[in-house]
Amino acid sequence: MDSRRSGNLPIVISSLLAILTTNQRDVSTDLLKHGLADLGAFRMLEDITAKVGPRLSGSVGAAKGVTWVQKEMLKLGFSNVGLVPCMVPHWVRGDVESGFIGSKKQPLSLCALGGSVATPKGGVTAGVIEVKSLEEATKLGKKAAGMIIFFNRAFDSSLPNTFGAYGGANDQRVRGASVAAAVGAVGVLVRSMTLAEDDEPHTGAMRYTEKVKQVPAAALGIKSANRLSAALKANPEIKITFTLSCKTLPDAPSASVIGEIVGSERPEEVIVMGGHLDSWDLGRGAHDDGAGVTQSLEALRLLKKLGLRPKRTIRVVAFMNEENGGRGAAAYAERVGKSKEIAYAAMESDAGGFMPRSFGVTEAKFEAVQPWAERLKVFGIERFSKGGGGADIAPLAAHGAILFGLQPENQRYFDYHHSRNDTIDKVNPRELEFGAMAMAMLAWLISEEGIQN
């Protein structure tokens, strides 16, 4: 046969058939095979936690993180790799963090809450009043004057979902300082937001209310909180001292990082997969949220590796500044608003790199996505639950995006969250990969089938 005339035709046809077959069959088997063999999310997470480390907004680590994601996206062959600039708060912890009880100087394990002012150089020394709520602090009235208020309401351990327990306690961390200062307190200590029983303090964002005096605020490790509570029961007059040297510098330039596969049929309809690139300065930002960033990268890598060409654009966004400002999310949403693209859907992973359990979804689309539930089961997704999203993709709802939030097993998350223990050794490579594969599968289903009105 003369190959110049007709010999290439069968090859062309078989190639076309291969593409059709690949695109139409359930890709879950291939995702499992390549995902669990390569463990790409974990390889990337090992790399960023080792080479970049913690990535608090405004820090050298955050800047290195931006470069790391950009390079990784280019290496993986993503299209339209670029930055979405934003200005971020720039808070630094400083060198000094310490505290002790009484004249015997019984040590307290503590760390400044993110955003706190420093104490005077020699620390704050004052009597302590323990309270369990903001309301109780407010009711102290004049009794609080000159005192340190110790917010010691624990997580409600009877709640099966630890995020529920967190939600029920973290007003103390976020608002405690200003509530206490409003009645004259000179400083605030807050029981760490955790169910762990160790003595690691867990940081996290706090906010000052305008026109209220800014007083220093620190988190206590659980054992220290219990120790202080016991000391106060033994002697309510006891004084404590704590010293912080943190400060807020002027806002700094930073950026979120994006990269994508351009859709073959509806390139203007964009499906976002994302997590946040910044992390607290303690630990290495492994579960929070190196996991979400590397799972998003891995999900798109897998789709590329499988040779899939999605109908809609699938874009990875590594958001900057989720922890203490949300500026990256705001800047990205603003950019979407000014563009001609359609924010079709967005999914976020920011609840740790544990085994997936469900996807939250925008309530109005709960019924529409049910046909996909069965196809996600092999990745550990038991169901869709009502209410989707996460802090970084929430602003996209105003632009019409349907939101999804990956919901992994949550029992261990707050053991590590915002503490020195958020490190790579707490992440299981396969559990992390299951999240990445679930995101890849969901993005593929959204891209190919669309979400019904």
Next chain:
Amino acid sequence: MDSRRSGNLPIVISSLLAILTTNQRDVSTDLLKHGLADLGAFRMLEDITAKVGPRLSGSVGAAKGVTWVQKEMLKLGFSNVGLVPCMVPHWVRGDVESGFIGSKKQPLSLCALGGSVATPKGGVTAGVIEVKSLEEATKLGKKAAGMIIFFNRAFDSSLPNTFGAYGGANDQRVRGASVAAAVGAVGVLVRSMTLAEDDEPHTGAMRYTEKVKQVPAAALGIKSANRLSAALKANPEIKITFTLSCKTLPDAPSASVIGEIVGSERPEEVIVMGGHLDSWDLGRGAHDDGAGVTQSLEALRLLKKLGLRPKRTIRVVAFMNEENGGRGAAAYAERVGKSKEIAYAAMESDAGGFMPRSFGVTEAKFEAVQPWAERLKVFGIERFSKGGGGADIAPLAAHGAILFGLQPENQRYFDYHHSRNDTIDKVNPRELEFGAMAMAMLAWLISEEGIQN
């Protein structure tokens, strides 16, 4: 009012009402509250792993384990606390375990497989042939004479369930030695049964086939297995040396431990909750299977603490010798067979103390238990799956028991299984407790509602 005449009547009535109410309402809220506040399973697991340690059949640790469970049951106020004696194999590891590659003595991380004979005192030195299956070893024929056979088939990582991956690889560990010896091999090395990427060797039971020469068998850590494989590729003639000093002593007396709440209406119908008390000598037997024993104890403790009086007898059994003989399970089933009691149902926890995901159930009862699925969800149980049980309760099927097996999250299990890493720090207190609460709830449902034919 004269309390001697009628004053006590309202108290009696309200007490009766309280009992009825407690018995009839869904107890899940109370289980959650007390379980997650007390974390009783973890407290017990901390205690047994710290004070007793590893508990291989026939060892001092196993004997201490029997005493520990007995004391714990008495302390918890269980009824009819007692022992079910059995004779157990008594294998000891000995002091010497080492191995190296070639004349440069590149070290290999290895441990004897349970049941292996020792090497000669100076070790076995021989050439090595790497194979991936028992069949491949058999096909070596005369080439195997005088050689060490290296079974290096890895887990199939693409299987979502790691127990499936384990099942697909562990014939190498269990039967490799005799298959290799049948074609003249002088020793066997087996890639550890794990998906972890470290260099910890994982032990586990191996069995010799009758009339085949018994040759020494050891497990290699994954990095060592990869190192050896690479060394063989570089130089197929390379020799290795390994030395083991393990031996099998005469069978020793031991026992399983039982304790119960006697049923109020059908005391002769017994529901078993159990795990195995023995553990491999490496590690501390935390996930395998201190978890199952302490979850079973905790489940009954919770039912007692809630003041529940079950209609049927609920019994905890801490089985001896699951790992290398199943003698405890056999002796317990034999005792049941000789008694007048009815083996109504049995549930086992022997898959790690991770977050529950499902309960396996005897296939014929799959439909009958569906009404309970919803009431178990709060404990992490997503569904019943077909096929129930576990090694220790399997013999009870012949006596009519309906079998249930707790199936927790399984990604991490083989990272620790049978290795030095099976320690308490790998167990999350809440995840362990969820398993205990799920078992308590299921036992209560079985007891109160019975299982329909």
